[in-house]
Amino acid sequence: MRKIHIGLLGCGTxxxxxxxxxxxxxxxxxxxxxxxxxxxxxxxxxxDRAAGLPLASGVMVPDAWPxxxxxxxxxxxxxxxxxxxxxxxxxxxxxxxxxxVTANKALLAVQGNPLFAAAADKGVDLAYEASCGGCMxxxxxxRESLVGNRIHAMTGILNGTCNFILTRIFEDGSPxxxxxxxxxxxxxxxxxxxxxxxxIDTAHKLAILTALAYGMTIDFESIYTExxxxxxxxxxxxxxxxxxxxxxxxxxxxxxxxxxxxxxPTMIPADxxxxxxxxxLNALKISGDAVGDMVLNGHGAGMMPTASAVVGDIVDIAxxxxxGLPGRVPLLSYQPGKIRTLxxxxxxxxxTRYYFRFCVKxxxxxxxxxxxxxxxxxxxxxxxxxxxxxxxxTVPIVMFTHMALERDVVSALSEISALDEVVAxxxxxxxxxxxxx
Numbered sequence: 051m052r053k054i055h056i057g058l059l060g061c062g063t064x065x066x067x068x069x070x071x072x073x074x075x076x077x078x079x080x081x082x083x084x085x086x087x088x089x090x091x092x093x094x095x096x097x098d099r100a101a102g103l104p105l106a107s108g109v110m111v112p113d114a115w116p117x118x119x120x121x122x123x124x125x126x127x128x129x130x131x132x133x134x135x136x137x138x139x140x141x142x143x144x145x146x147x148x149x150x151v152t153a154n155k156a157l158l159a160v161q162g163n164p165l166f167a168a169a170a171d172k173g174v175d176l177a178y179e180a181s182c183g184g185c186m187x188x189x190x191x192x193r194e195s196l197v198g199n200r201i202h203a204m205t206g207i208l209n210g211t212c213n214f215i216l217t218r219i220f221e222d223g224s225p226x227x228x229x230x231x232x233x234x235x236x237x238x239x240x241x242x243x244x245x246x247x248x249x250i251d252t253a254h255k256l257a258i259l260t261a262l263a264y265g266m267t268i269d270f271e272s273i274y275t276e277x278x279x280x281x282x283x284x285x286x287x288x289x290x291x292x293x294x295x296x297x298x299x300x301x302x303x304x305x306x307x308x309x310x311x312x313x314x315p316t317m318i319p320a321d322x323x324x325x326x327x328x329x330x331l332n333a334l335k336i337s338g339d340a341v342g343d344m345v346l347n348g349h350g351a352g353m354m355p356t357a358s359a360v361v362g363d364i365v366d367i368a369x370x371x372x373x374g375l376p377g378r379v380p381l382l383s384y385q386p387g388k389i390r391t392l393x394x395x396x397x398x399x400x401x402t403r404y405y406f407r408f409c410v411k412x413x414x415x416x417x418x419x420x421x422x423x424x425x426x427x428x429x430x431x432x433x434x435x436x437x438x439x440x441x442x443x444t445v446p447i448v449m450f451t452h453m454a455l456e457r458d459v460v461s462a463l464s465e466i467s468a469l470d471e472v473v474a475x476x477x478x479x480x481x482x483x484x485x486x487x
Contacts, residue, residue, distance in 0.1 A: 057125070059126060060093070093116075125364055129152075147172060150175070153359070156254050189262065203301070209246050209252045210332055331347065331349060401453050434447070
């Protein structure tokens with residue numbers, strides 16, 4: 051039986067999971083592939099990380115570069131992360147004719163265009179299923195299963211940390227800081243959670259997905275990105291009262307040659323399938339012209355779910371090698387010569403619906419002033435609710451709008467914030483609701 055040799059770079063959480071699957075399921079995988087996948091080397095500066103793995107002598111090494119240069123290695127699996135040495139190792143692997151598997155969404159989102167170009171020029175595969183959505187086959191679905199569809203829109207919950215935090219706020223009424231502390235205590239959030247809670251991790255994934263869906267170069271810098279740190283239990287309660295839930299959504303849409311690409315907290319109807327995706331789970335709703343709406347749902351992170359996706363990529367490449375067909379599926383779904391630079395719509399040009407919450411002094415005429423300013427900017431109100439006092443001397447005013455232009459909303463809220471009667475920065479949450487015109 052043919053042997054395909056694998057070099058694993060990095061033996062952290064996911065790397066260890068990859069090694070376990072390759073070792074524990076070696077016979078099963080061989081039966082399915084028709085070749086033996088041999089884990090020849092694992093490179094990690096911390097040699098103790100592989101202490102629990104049943105490795106033969108010499109498999110664990112402290113330096114990744116000899117693994118990349120080893121002429122026997124067929125597939126390099128990069129699990130180091132970051133945008134420094136990982137990029138250099140991937141480029142060198144490609145230069146030496148090796149296929150590459152990575153879960154490094156930050157690297158692909160920010161520097162992926164030259165990496166994919168290099169792999170295409172060399173005729174090797176660069177696989178990255180685990181970069182977006184953990185065990186969910188999002189990449190394979192867009193590149194292969196939906197190849198005959200024009201993708202109208204993608205809406206996704208793509209960060210388990212944020213989804214866990216918002217679930218805790220919804221179910222327990224916990225303030226954001228307490229919900230974050232719970233996420234950290236249970237291992238869902240890092241000690242420094244910035245990439246997650248500020249929406250950056252989700253934006254990395256959206257940059258990759260929009261490239262796949264719309265045949266465009268990866269454009270992370272143009273994605274509007276807003277996190278969840280301002281979300282309060284009060285906003286979650288108001289959302290629930292009016293039939294909504296708040297989720298951090300990645301939203302990608304294409305219309306008339308331009309792409310909407312944005313990440314922000316969003317109110318969605320309680321009967322939307324994504325409203326029922328709670329805890330650390332992820333989900334992506336894809337709308338195609340042939341399939342209609344479909345939803346992928348599963349664990350977006352974690353050792354074994356992510357490792358499962360990585361091993362799936364390894365097996366895909368092994369099968370291509372067995373058939374002598376590397377590059378059988380275009381790396382970014384479209385043929386390299388058909389990938390274009392598409393303009394990403396500036397956020398100020400987005401039209402959607404809005405939830406506003408104002409904290410105002412309890413005085414007559416305040417509501418009329420606020421409504422008057424909104425009216426001057428052409429912002430039509432669907433409903434207005436003045437709630438009971440939350441703090442002595444102040445009251446919250448909650449408003450839901452019809453479709454409005456982001457530019458007008460920003461200008462109006464700036465003017466409203468300057469009113470003497472407004473005692474705190476207004477809260478704005480965008481609404482995605484297909485049920486309304």
